[in-house]
Amino acid sequence: MKPYVISNVGMSLDGKLATVTGDSRISCEEDLIRVHKIRAKVDAIMVGIGTVLKDDPRLTVHKIKADKNPIRIVVDSKLRIPLNARVLNNEAKTIIATTEKADKEKMKLLKERGVEVIVCGRDKVDLKELMKILYNKGIRSILLEGGGTLNWGMFKEGLVDEVSVYIAPMIFGGKDAVSYVDGEGFKTVEEAVKLKLKKFYRLGEGIVLEYVVLR
Ligand SMILES: NC(=O)C1=CN([C@@H]2O[C@H](COP(=O)(O)OP(=O)(O)OC[C@H]3O[C@@H](n4cnc5c(N)ncnc54)[C@H](OP(=O)(O)O)[C@@H]3O)[C@@H](O)[C@H]2O)C=CC1
């Protein structure tokens, strides 16, 4: 058993999550409100350490009124997370998923700060195992926000159930700009993740597409 995973991003028409310089101001205000309504409904929000290092996100519900914040999950094999990262503040519970190779001293420091540290995997976080652990902790729904590398890890392992994307009317270009799903990629169309379109609608100047992942 695993939590239900919703992958949501704001991306340019050419599928980028940020420009080559890391500028990721993509979603319009209406879409950010849509995203926070999802955040308010899920048990947890999950990002990779790349996103934390780039954005220093809060990963809380702050664009709309909400009576609680979801648990914040950071996938971080080597515990690179800065101790002053906003995601470690006391606005919500935080879980860091790391590996056996992570620095034990830093692990101890984080635990003393009230951060829950889950060790699963050797070089990279074992995402399948992590989902089982999170489910057994009572987490039933996760909003996977990214970035591109973690999205690949989750899609590759077949751990994503739903996809919603806001496509902004902009083209970023840049072969090195972060795309929605990076990593090594599927080699054939046959292997690719298949989706079924459930809903689409205009939002601001963009469009929202919602899919379920076909098994
Ligand atoms: N527009 C949008 O909606 C969003 C945009 N973004 C943007 O995306 C960018 C960050 O994306 P990216 O650089 O790809 O980083 P990610 O946030 O995807 O983090 C990836 C890192 O997570 C760690 N990791 C550990 N285990 C795994 C695993 N099994 N699979 C995958 N990753 C694993 C790795 O680092 P390590 O080896 O150190 O553990 C890996 O490099 C930023 O520019 C951010 O602004 C992010 C979210 C949403």
Ligand SMILES: Nc1nc(O)c(N)c(N[C@@H]2O[C@H](COP(=O)(O)O)[C@@H](O)[C@H]2O)n1
């Ligand atoms: N949906 C969406 N659209 C965008 O344009 C974005 N840049 C993001 N980024 C995600 O939101 C996090 C920052 O917001 P908070 O500080 O947590 O409110 C960022 O880290 C990405 O996860 N998302």
